[in-house]
Amino acid sequence: MAQRKDIDGSVSVPTFYGKELRWKREAAGMSLEAFLKGSFYGKTYLSDIERGERRMPIELARHADQVLGTDGYFERHCEDVRRARRTGHAEYYEKALEAERYANAIEVWAPTVFPGLLQTSHYARAVVRATHPLSLDEEVEEKVSARVARAHLFEQDHRTPSYWAILHESLITDAILPPSEMAEQLNRIVELAARRRIITQIMLRKGGPHPFMSGTGMIMTFPDAPPLFYTESLHSGDTIDDPALVAQYRRSYDLLRAVALSPEASLAMIRTAAEDYLNGEQPDRLE
Known part of the structure; x- marks a missing residue:
């Protein structure tokens, strides 16, 4: 089995956020599929979020708080990640x-x-x-x-x-x-x-x-x-x-x-x- 690649949370706000999401999910003993049960998203989408490659939609952030019991953490910080924008675009x-x-x-x-x-x-x-x-x-x-x-x-x-x-x-x-x-x-x-x-x-x-x-x-x-x-x-x-x-x-x-x-x-x-x-x-x- 290929060794799982760690996420460097210092690279950007999205990668920090994604690393925290993966840590919380794995600490809860949940697979990607188990975490996503009851949502409309696929595991590739979630994996991209955990690597900091995609932003978390607000409804998925609320879902994360609900299934992980994180008391609104991901919803509160979802906006911070959204504002971590790339240059050159509105x-x-x-x-x-x-x-x-x-x-x-x-x-x-x-x-x-x-x-x-x-x-x-x-x-x-x-x-x-x-x-x-x-x-x-x-x-x-x-x-x-x-x-x-x-x-x-x-x-x-x-x-x-x-x-x-x-x-x-x-x-x-x-x-x-x-x-x-x-x-x-x-x-x-x-x-x-x-x-x-x-x-x-x-x-x-x-x-x-x-x-x-x-x-x-x-x-x-x-x-x-x-x-x-x-x-x-x-x-x-x-x-x-x-x-x-x-x-x-x-x-x-x-x-x-x-x-x-x-x-x-x-x-x-x-x-x-x-x-x-x-x-x-x-x-x-x-x-």
Whole structure:
């Protein structure tokens, strides 16, 4: 039997928290499976928490306090762990950022900007500078590097999630970059689709009313945890885990997917638009 690897609790707040959880669980003589009985989480999820690789959801912290008799310890310190955030990302995105690394499927509605996982460095830089006009160059580059680094998900076959993005037509026709850089951004999407890493659909302006006319949306599903829905506005975001609400968002997303263009037609339009930008032309509409 392989020797169990100890956890260095001095590395970070999450690893300290995770080490304490494993110590309490093992002191109670409970296996991962026994500890999780009555929860909606899998043992891989719990093991990741104990190693400090994932944050503990508040409902699982309450479950830990109940089964271990720890008098609210894990619920009280759950917020401290959540605040131990990584640099380069907004605090409100932390839960979704961590979740995307473990998702089986990610489905996105992008009405105003390309999703972060699909952005080139030029596009990310333009968005960050527009959103944070007073930020110093080094602060901008930190955010850009952190955003672009997330795309490593598409390079790891064993961890690559199923990724579906519905993009509004205006993202392609209303350029925020010079033509050559817009072509690069669109060709990034074409390249990912060609490698079977993503599926894209376009929602045309003339598509009429649809369920997601207000707000962005991202649904994430997991092999060992309940699904999440994330929505974002200018300087805030909300990660929703209530099963009934997530189910409503799921129905709305499925209706949106039904009225968007097919993946094949959408990809052909993106490819044509990229060629237009390379030729110094800007497409007015995708018809």
